[in-house]
Amino acid sequence: RQALYGGTYEPYSISIIEGVAMIGEEWIFYAGLARTSSLEEVSHTRDWVVREIAALAAGETAERLASRGLNHTAGKQNDMERASRLARRAILHYGLSEKWGTTAVPTGMSDEAYIASLTEARRALLESEEQALVAQGRDLAQQVLEANFKSAVIPLATALAEKGIM
Secondary structure, three states: OHHHHHHHEEEEEEEOOOEEEEEOOEEEEEOOEEEEEEOOOOOOOHHHHHHHHHHHHHHHHHHHHHOOOOOOOOOHHHHHHHHHHHHHHHHHOOOOOOOOOOOOOOOOOOHHHHHHOOOHHHHHHHHHHHHHHHHHHHHHHHHHHHHOHHHHHHHHHHHHHHHOEO
């Protein structure tokens, strides 16, 4: 997050030790965890959404880069589910897709009920826009990690392999 936001967030721990934690509104089993604290208020812009998705995709991307594509764990599942939910929320609640427009979920209606009420063409557009936002975030994660690979990713991966937590 520091590479994505500068001084907006401060890291306070990172771990490759498995555990269970309340993330958002659900209990999640994780294979590793990075924690940060917010130093300032952020606006929910499209740029913020893409950066948040990049932060969620960073663990899986770093793992793939460090292992040269040879190591894939199930740890990315929750992160990518959260990235997809954020992309959907950005489109349906924040109006952050030009193609979708400003049509939003009516107050009191669940996202699921709203999506079920859409035409097939609108559901396909929603899915396409969600995928585009997630892809944009994953691309940003890749760019940032590649730019900092030798100076940050490798030293961090080495330290985590030795200590398990920092």
